[in-house]
Amino acid sequence: MSAQRHKCLIIACGALAKEIVYLRRHLGVADEALTLKCLPAEFHNTPQKIAPGVEALLKEHRKHYDRVLVAYGECGTGGALDTLLKQYDAERLPGAHCYEFFAGAAQFEQIVEAEIGSFFLTDYLVKNFDRLVIKGLGLDRYPELTSVYFNNYKQVVYLAQNEDEALKQKALGAARQLDLDFLYKRVGYGDLATELEAFVQEEGLCGSAHKDQQTRQLKTKDEDHVSC
Amino acid sequence: MSDEEDIILRDLNDNDLVDQIKDDLYDGLKDEVFEGVEILLERKWEANLILSDVLVEAMRIVGIDFRDGILFVPEVLQCAGAMKGGMGQLRPILAASDAQTSVGKFVIGTVKGDIHDIGKNLVGMMLEGAGFEVIDLGINNPVENYLAAIDEHKPDILGMSALLTTTMPYMGLVIEELDKRNILKELPVMVGGAPLNQEFADAINAHSYGRDAAMSAEMARTIIGKNS
Numbered sequence: 001m002s003a004q005r006h007k008c009l010i011i012a013c014g015a016l017a018k019e020i021v022y023l024r025r026h027l028g029v030a031d032e033a034l035t036l037k038c039l040p041a042e043f044h045n046t047p048q049k050i051a052p053g054v055e056a057l058l059k060e061h062r063k064h065y066d067r068v069l070v071a072y073g074e075c076g077t078g079g080a081l082d083t084l085l086k087q088y089d090a091e092r093l094p095g096a097h098c099y100e101f102f103a104g105a106a107q108f109e110q111i112v113e114a115e116i117g118s119f120f121l122t123d124y125l126v127k128n129f130d131r132l133v134i135k136g137l138g139l140d141r142y143p144e145l146t147s148v149y150f151n152n153y154k155q156v157v158y159l160a161q162n163e164d165e166a167l168k169q170k171a172l173g174a175a176r177q178l179d180l181d182f183l184y185k186r187v188g189y190g191d192l193a194t195e196l197e198a199f200v201q202e203e204g205l206c207g208s209a210h211k212d213q214q215t216r217q218l219k220t221k222d223e224d225h226v227s228c
Numbered sequence: 229m230s231d232e233e234d235i236i237l238r239d240l241n242d243n244d245l246v247d248q249i250k251d252d253l254y255d256g257l258k259d260e261v262f263e264g265v266e267i268l269l270e271r272k273w274e275a276n277l278i279l280s281d282v283l284v285e286a287m288r289i290v291g292i293d294f295r296d297g298i299l300f301v302p303e304v305l306q307c308a309g310a311m312k313g314g315m316g317q318l319r320p321i322l323a324a325s326d327a328q329t330s331v332g333k334f335v336i337g338t339v340k341g342d343i344h345d346i347g348k349n350l351v352g353m354m355l356e357g358a359g360f361e362v363i364d365l366g367i368n369n370p371v372e373n374y375l376a377a378i379d380e381h382k383p384d385i386l387g388m389s390a391l392l393t394t395t396m397p398y399m400g401l402v403i404e405e406l407d408k409r410n411i412l413k414e415l416p417v418m419v420g421g422a423p424l425n426q427e428f429a430d431a432i433n434a435h436s437y438g439r440d441a442a443m444s445a446e447m448a449r450t451i452i453g454k455n456s
Contacts, residue, residue, distance in 0.1 A: 047423070074393045078423030096394045116368060117343055138302025145305050152343035152367055 006203045007064065008034050011057050011090075012071035013050075014041035015124040016098060019161060019189060020071060023196050029205045037061065041124065045136045047076035051084050058088045069199050071192070073097040093195050098122060101191035102159045111183075117154035119180065123161040126171045133174070146178060155181040161189055237264050242271065249314075250286035254293075256306025258313045265314040275321040276359075283314050284357035284445075291354075291442030301346075308350055315356065330361035332384035332452045335377045337365030339398040344391035347421060351387065351438060354445035359454070371402045378411060384452050387438070390421040400432035407433070416451050420444055 012020055017038045024034055039053040054070055062068060068090035072081060075097055085092055095101040099120035100108040111118055125132060134140050137149055156175035160168065168184060175182035200206050237260070240248055249264035261283075268278050290307045293299040299307075334355050338348050345367050352362045363381050365373050374386060386406075390396040399419050406412040416435035419428075429437035436451065438444030 076391075076393055076423050078393055078396070078425060078428065096392065112341075116341070138300065138305075142302050142306055144309075145302060148305055148309075148346065152345060 006066035006205070008199070008203050008205065009061055009065040009068045010034060010036045010071050011054055011061075011068065012036060012038050013043065013075070013098065014038045015044060015122070015128075016071050016192065018124065019192060020196070023189060023193055024200075027197060027200050027206060029200050033205045034200065035065070041128065041132065042136065044075070044125075044132060047078075048080075050075055050077050051080035054081065055084055055088075058084070058090060062088050062090070067199075067203060069093075069196075073100060094191060098192075099157075099159050101195070102161065102189065103185070103187050104190045107185075107187065111157055111185075115154050117152050118157045118183075119150065119153045119155070119178070121156060121158045121171055121174065123164070123167060126158060126167050126174065129170065129174045134177075150178050150180065153178070153180055155183050157183045157185065159190075160184065160186045237267055242268075242273075246282050249282050250289070253283065253286040253307055253310045253314070254290060256303060256310050258306075258310040261310040262313045262317065265317050269317065269321070275318040275325065279315065279318050279322070279357055280359075283311050283318075284354065287311050287354060287357065288442045291440050295440055304350070305346065308353060311353060311357075315353065331359035331449065331454050332361070333363065333381055334360040334385045334387060334448060335363045335365065335374070335381055335383040336387035336389065337369040337373065337377070338367040338389045338391075339395050339402065340368055340370045341398060342390050342392050342395035343367045344421075345389070347391065347441070348387075348389040350441035351389070351420060351444045354441040355387075355448055358445040358449055360445075360448060371405050374402055375405070375409075378406075378415065383415070385416050385418055385448055387418045387420070387444070387448075389419070391423070393423050396421060396423055396428065397432075399434065403433050418444060418448065418451075 010020060017036065020036055024031070024036070037057055039050070039057070043049045043053060050072060054072070058068065068088070070081070070085060070090055070092040072092050073095045074081060081092065093101050095105060097120070099122055102122055103111065121129070137145070139146055156171065156178060158168065158171035163186060171184070172182050235248060237245060237248060245264060245267060249261055252260040252264060265278055268282070269275070287307065290299060290304055294304050336348060336352055336355070338345050352364050355362050363377060363383065365377055377383070378386065388399045388402060390399060403412060403417055406415065406417065418436045418438050419432070419434040420438035424437060426437045436447050438447055
């Protein structure tokens with residue numbers, strides 16, 4: 001059976017690397033059965049670099065794999081990513097952004113419907129808030145631009161993958177720094193887990209390694225709302 | 229472009245002062261641009277000449293360097309802030325001047341579901357600099373807002389902006405509605421925003437695609453026959 005197993009590749013945003021490595025282990029998939037290659041998470045701020053970055057990896061690696069999953073949302077590429085994936089017979093995760101598939105489409109829509117001025121953070125974005133948001137937007141050099149960037153935002157929504165009080169406090173601090181309200185939602189791995197699980201099952205990759213026992217903690221619901 | 233020695237703006241002749249204001253705007257030095265404009269006004273320069281030959285011209289260079297990857301968003305926003313300061317001095321003079329007539333009316337707004345307005349505001353500023361009367365509808369505009377503004381202001385051009393891949397299709401919906409009401413054949417519609425491209429603008433039947441703020445203002449003048 002293992003000799004017949006397909007070789008699959010995930011090309012992912014660096015912001016999802018840790019989560020995908022965790023899920024791969026958790027689903028009991030051997031590293032060599034599902035290879036992970038990442039692009040810099042900084043592309044989050046420069047979406048025009050995503051499709052060329054993915055294409056470079058596809059050019060090099062597509063022929064070596066039976067199936068390729070691109071762990072990006074549409075991510076502001078203006079359709080360029082989807083056009084590219086058709087060309088290379090690859091597929092991506094559903095939704096516009098990573099925070100959408102972490103939250104799940106319905107919950108994401110509900111949050112945005114309730115408050116259109118929602119600025120989303122995930123575990124990765126909280127951990128790297130200073131590098132990706134503060135430095136990425138130039139707020140370290142020009143803090144006065146904060147109001148220019150965030151004028152229309154009302155709240156920071158932290159879609160937490162893991163329960164981590166230190167990260168939660170850091171996210172609250174980020175909201176305060178941006179002078180926004182704070183909403184905490186423990187969403188787990190959301191559709192990333194669902195999609196990845198479906199992918200490995202379709203490819204028969206499950207059980208190629210020892211399966212993690214913490215499965216049911218992947219989706220969960222906790223919520224706090226703080227006005228800063 | 230900053231020099232180590234302090235430059236006394238009042239000591240410069242007109243040509244050097246104009247060059248210095250352009251340099252200062254490029255460097256995002258709001259106070260210096262403000263002072264430079266003040267000196268030119270004291271020297272009896274016409275407000276519309278200061279606007280077009282100094283501020284807009286400097287911002288045009290900023291736009292080119294942004295397009296070419298020399299300047300980045302935070303720097304462009306600093307430049308825009310400096311230009312805004314200079315324009316703030318000129319606006320009341322231009323408004324009070326009998327000689328100053330608008331070259332046309334431009335209604336602009338970010339589409340429904342989208343709260344991003346940095347690009348739209350830059351375009352609005354460049355349009356104003358190019359002599360347009362700009363009616364800014366702000367963010368998150370449903371089709372009804374555009375229709376009401378068209379009815380009220382009778383614009384020469386309608387501009388729509390979107391930053392999100394999820395909201396840009398709404399532009400097509402507005403254009404369809406304008407077509408149904410026989411407004412489209414009389415009213416050119418310009419679209420713009422980071423994820424857009426010419427292909428998308430063509431697909432939704434927009435009159436033009438504004439790639440950046442400076443180019444949008446140039447195109448707008450061409451559309452109303454002021455660039456021949």
